[in-house]
Amino acid sequence: MSSTTAAEAEIPSSRTEPEEVPAKLKVYGWGQAPAHLRTQTQLAADRLKLAPGQQPVAYLYIQRHGQFDLYDPADAVKMKPLGSATKAAMTARRTCPECGKVRKYPVRTRCSVCQAKAYEAQRRREARTCWDCREVFARRLPKEHHRCGPCRSGQLAAWRQKAVEWVEEVTVCGGEGCAVKLVTKKEAREHQRQQGLRRSWWRRAAHWPLRCAPCTTAEEQRRAEQRARWEREEQERREAERRVAEARVRWAAEALADPDVVVLDTETTGLDDPRIVEIAVVSSAGEVLLDTLVNPGVPIPEEASQIHGITDSDVASAATFSQLLDGLTAVLSGKRVLIYNKWFDIGALQHELTLHYLDRAAREFVEEASAEALREGARERSLGWARDPVVWAGEQAGAWLGGMTFEDVMIPYSDWVGDWSEYHGNNRWQPLNGGHRAAGDCRAVLDCLRAMGRRYNGGLDEGEAA
Structure with a gap:
């Protein structure tokens, strides 16, 4: 009977024993x-490297730096000596x-010793340089002001002039054209001396008046008139805003009651060179x-299909824009056409109209050029189309759009909602939420x-309707 246990029998013979x-x-x-003991960096400094399979014999732990391996240099091997070119x-x-x-x-630009010497030289030079005229002198300038004699004299003269001007200012009434004395110069100079003469500005005493009694009354009256003017302008501004808001609401009510108002919307292939894939016109009463x-x-991009859900297979058997244009x-024709964000839809219509007129110009040119009996006028017109057909097609598209009356709904509606944006400086455009069809x-x-x-009832206020 074998003495091998069941657990030993399950271990394949090819497996080695665990280390x-x-x-x-x-x-x-x-x-x-x-x-x-040495770290690997210290071994390299001693021109030693780790032997194949050499393991650390201990660890060195340094707070905030981590743990480092320690090796026995006796087990390491010497590095090969460097070549002369490498050493050079x-x-x-x-x-x-x-x-x-x-x-x-x-060393890149200069060593640390040269940097220190340059810094000290710069400090010594700066100590001999005037802060005003930037002239360099042979000896150090006074540490108190770092200025040469003429510049120091100019500085002191400027301080004295400012002190005199301040005294003149605080002792006389601050009213326009008034020369009434409010404070004695002696008192002003004493208050100035207490704060320090070598300054560029000084504080007035709290008990000193700014103006005499008549000038104070005149100033209060001026401020009252200015406040009244501001309040009047603010009231006028609010009244103007109210009238604009009233006109906006009235415009919406009248558009709903106007039988000549229709609403147009398009779905396109995207934002760049949009091609129309769906178009709808609804009357103000909701009739389609x-x-x-x-x-x-052209193929409809996937990102556009994800928005409105219209794919290439949906429009494969649909009519083209040229077939629907009439x-x-x-x-x-003769209608007020309301569009939400009209600039995008008008741009899509202009693009389609330009392509339509380009295609028509090309067809007419081919038809007239292929005829045997070609009249001179038709020849000139065909040649004109051939010279610049894009400009001609753009003019035709502009003429078609110019014959229509388009009005935007997005801006009035966003202003009516009043979601103000500090970043854009106007009201945020509101989403339409119509399902993108x-x-x-x-x-x-x-x-x-x-x-x-x-x-509003029928576009008119109830009071006006009565």
Whole structure:
């Protein structure tokens, strides 16, 4: 019967026995380690390096610096001697370019000894330099003022002049054109002397009046008039703001009651060179006049689809903007077109219109140029299109937009909400919250108008309606 246990039988024969765990090494504090032990840095300074597999024999712990390994230098091996080129390069890096001495540390511009000498020389030079004229003298200047004779005389003269001017100022009434004496010069000079003469300013005594009685009365009257003017201007400003707010609310109420008002919104492929993928027009009564997808002719970016949910497959069979332009023109002609952030939607419409007129100009040019009987006028027009078709298309798009009446809703609504931003210096633009679909955004614009004109009945105040 075998004497091998079941646990021993489960161990594969290829496994080696676990290595013996070394005994716990001793940790020394600062100044307690044996003198012969070295750290790895100290071994390198002694031109020694660790032998292959050499392990530390102890540890050195220094507070706020951590723990360091200690090795026995007897087990280390000597480094190979440095070559002459390496020694020369190391010596050159440790040579001061100013004094030419070799230091124990690399030197870049100058060694520490030269830096100290330069600092002391600068201090001695500064002690001989006048603080005003910056002239350097052979001897040190007085530590009290660090100025030469002429500059010191000028400084003292300036102080005396300021002292005289201060006395003149506090002894005379501060009213405009008034020369009434309020304080004697003797009292002013005594108060000035108590504070110190070598100063640039002095404090007035608390019991000294600033003005005589008539000037005090006139000053109080001037301040009262100024305060009344400020209050009147503030009241006028508030009244103007109230009238603007009243006009804003009235505008919203009248827009809801106006049958010639329609709301337009578009969804696009993005912010840069936007192509329209959906367009909707809703009347002020909420009737949908136009709501359709638009084939932009370009792929819809993924980030744009994540916002409005319209993909390339959704618009694959939709009509193009050129095919919808006649119907859009009929819906918007003669109407007040309200748009939330109209500058973006107008920019998208202008981009689509420019591409539409460019495409039409190219087709007409090809058709007229291919005809055998080409009239001279048609030839000149075709050549004009060919020379600068972009400018012509932009003019046509501008003419189409100029025939419409667009009004913005975002700015009036944001001002009505009044979410002030100190950073931008105006009211923050409010999100529309229409679901990022054209028809839903149009209905959200109508909701904004209803919120603004809620207290009006048919666009008129109840008192005016009566």
